[in-house]
Amino acid sequence: MVVLVTGGNGQLGQALQSVAGNYPSIDFVFCNSSQLDITNLEQCKSVFNQFKPNFCINTAAYTAVDKAESEPEKAFDINTNGAENLAVVCKESDTILLHISTDFVFSGDFSTPLEMTKGYTETDKPNPTGVYGLTKLQGEQSIQNIWEKHFIIRTSWVYSEFANNFMKTMLRLASERESLSVVSDQIGTPTYAVDLANALLKIITACHAEPVEASYFGIYNFSNEGQCSWYEFAKEIFAQKDINIDLKPIPTSAYPTPAKRPGYSVLDKTKIKTIFGLTINNWEDSLSICLSKI
Numbered sequence: 572m573v574v575l576v577t578g579g580n581g582q583l584g585q586a587l588q589s590v591a592g593n594y595p596s597i598d599f600v601f602c603n604s605s606q607l608d609i610t611n612l613e614q615c616k617s618v619f620n621q622f623k624p625n626f627c628i629n630t631a632a633y634t635a636v637d638k639a640e641s642e643p644e645k646a647f648d649i650n651t652n653g654a655e656n657l658a659v660v661c662k663e664s665d666t667i668l669l670h671i672s673t674d675f676v677f678s679g680d681f682s683t684p685l686e687m688t689k690g691y692t693e694t695d696k697p698n699p700t701g702v703y704g705l706t707k708l709q710g711e712q713s714i715q716n717i718w719e720k721h722f723i724i725r726t727s728w729v730y731s732e733f734a735n736n737f738m739k740t741m742l743r744l745a746s747e748r749e750s751l752s753v754v755s756d757q758i759g760t761p762t763y764a765v766d767l768a769n770a771l772l773k774i775i776t777a778c779h780a781e782p783v784e785a786s787y788f789g790i791y792n793f794s795n796e797g798q799c800s801w802y803e804f805a806k807e808i809f810a811q812k813d814i815n816i817d818l819k820p821i822p823t824s825a826y827p828t829p830a831k832r833p834g835y836s837v838l839d840k841t842k843i844k845t846i847f848g849l850t851i852n853n854w855e856d857s858l859s860i861c862l863s864k865i
């Protein structure tokens with residue numbers, strides 16, 4: 572079984588590389604952005620012809636959420652056109668496409684505390700508030716229109732020992748400063764990239780063991796279990812690392828950014844757990860595993 576991974580040097584790409592050895596039945600092909608530029612349809616065709624993958628995991632994306640507001644064409648080219656190109660080549664070669672999407676397809680504007688206990692399900696209506704979320708949603712829609720054999724996995728707040736992410740930024744800032752202010756009114760769930768990598772490979776393993784029922788294709792949510800604010804995430808990082816720092820909660824209004832972020836973007840994972848029998852770690856437990864590797 573051949574699994575081709577785009578964006579192989581990104582955070583999730585490196586997480587997939589770190590667990591690849593646990594899946595001996597899979598021949599992995601990791602492509603970085605110069606080996607496979609997903610905005611280049613001819614290059615996509617040529618790489619697919621060379622490796623003939625059974626599955627493609629698309630981790631490649633334009634992920635600079637704030638910068639996307641000032642360069643929407645580039646974000647659209649990678650997140651929408653790139654996803655479309657992969658759907659086209661996957662259809663031509665009958666390759667199952669696993670595409671990673673985001674909680675930023677949702678506005679996160681919930682009006683009552685009750686609504687904020689449920690989490691977004693896969694059937695909730697997306698309503699992105701920024702360029703990044705919009706281009707990712709359009710990428711999802713392109714795939715849905717072109718190639719039915721797809722899994723679109725929406726995830727949130729991805730961190731790991733690899734690449735740049737919130738956890739590593741907090742650790743760096745703690746070594747440079749005595750106090751830190753972190754937003755406390757955006758609620759979501761951290762996702763350890765290695766847990767996401769394993770979830771993707773379990774889906775692939777399940778699909779390879781038995782023919783996939785057509786009804787299984789579609790959108791799935793995946794993050795760790797539980798929920799927190801960015802402030803609580805930072806607090807837990809410092810607590811687990813025994814770091815003493817003056818950490819202050821602040822409202823989003825005190826930390827303006829070019830892109831508006833969802834206020835609440837917890838994802839309901841009932842579907843992925845039911846269909847693929849996944850058990851998912853609580854976010855604090857996965858954070859502890861990740862911090863032990865730093």
Ligand SMILES: NC(=O)c1ccc[n+]([C@@H]2O[C@H](COP(=O)([O-])OP(=O)(O)OC[C@H]3O[C@@H](n4cnc5c(N)ncnc54)[C@H](OP(=O)(O)O)[C@@H]3O)[C@@H](O)[C@H]2O)c1
Nearest residue numbers: 578580581582583604608609631632634671673726728729
């Ligand atoms: N990070 C998060 O918090 C988060 C949250 C929700 C969803 N997601 C989604 O999760 C997925 C993985 O994210 P990540 O954290 O691994 O992002 P990442 O670390 O930014 O990695 C993205 C990778 O995509 C590559 N790339 C960019 N343009 C490309 C192109 N035209 N062709 C091929 N590769 C290209 C980049 O390569 P270069 O560096 O060479 O450009 C980079 O290696 C993305 O779909 C993202 O939207 C991430």
